[in-house]
Amino acid sequence: FSNFKPPMSILWQKRLCLTFKVFATAMKLFNVTYFLTEGSMLGVYRHHGYIPWDDDMDICMNGTDWLKVKQILHCIPDFDVDTRSYMMYKFFWQQSEPMRNDDLVHVPYIDIFFFTEDAEYIWALSRIKKHRLVFKKADIFPLTSRPFEDQMVSVPRRFEHLCTTMYDPTVCVSRDYDHLSGRPLIPFYEYEYKPCNIFRKYYPFVERQEVVTEGKLATVEVKKLGKKVLSNFTVFH
Structure with a gap:
């Protein structure tokens, strides 16, 4: 069960929680909306927090806000944001550990994916996410809030529906990516699928x-x- 072990130390997790609090506070101050997506959204549904073997956070934001978000995050003391791609950013604390294959980014970080939209749908601008992050607007807006660790976070309006149709919350899938090294841990055909009930006494x-x-x-x-x-x-x- 090595790929189901927590990759984050208590200190690392506290740093990520603080980084997110700083991010969320700044977005609220400037009236910019966001919502949790992917593994972070599933974490809210299944754990009211992180998936125990995850090591980052996944956020979705409107692509029309990308410049505003960039300007806001660059102005926060002691934190930085990697904006080399306008389609997705990484926000992190400057004093945390640099990634081993990219010292311009420090871990843990928040992944920020920007989306575009039409009258009925939103979808990610990023090439690597545009086929995964596609949602009906009616499933997303207006946003609602749910507990995540020791704070409340924004999630899609029908996030229970999304979590139970995009995933099977009763099945736990092994960790597949190491954000410190910036590399996949295992190929997709070696993912491990376990009934979540076997982890209830641990997580x-x-x-x-x-x-x-x-x-x-x-x-x-x-x-x-x-x-x-x-x-x-x-x-x-």
């Missing part, structure tokens, strides 16, 4: 229960490590 997972409270239908999301309740969150429908 936090979210359980859901439909309830009626104050006359309203709601879903109670309980984050548990084994049988120990860590936190809960109620979503009203």
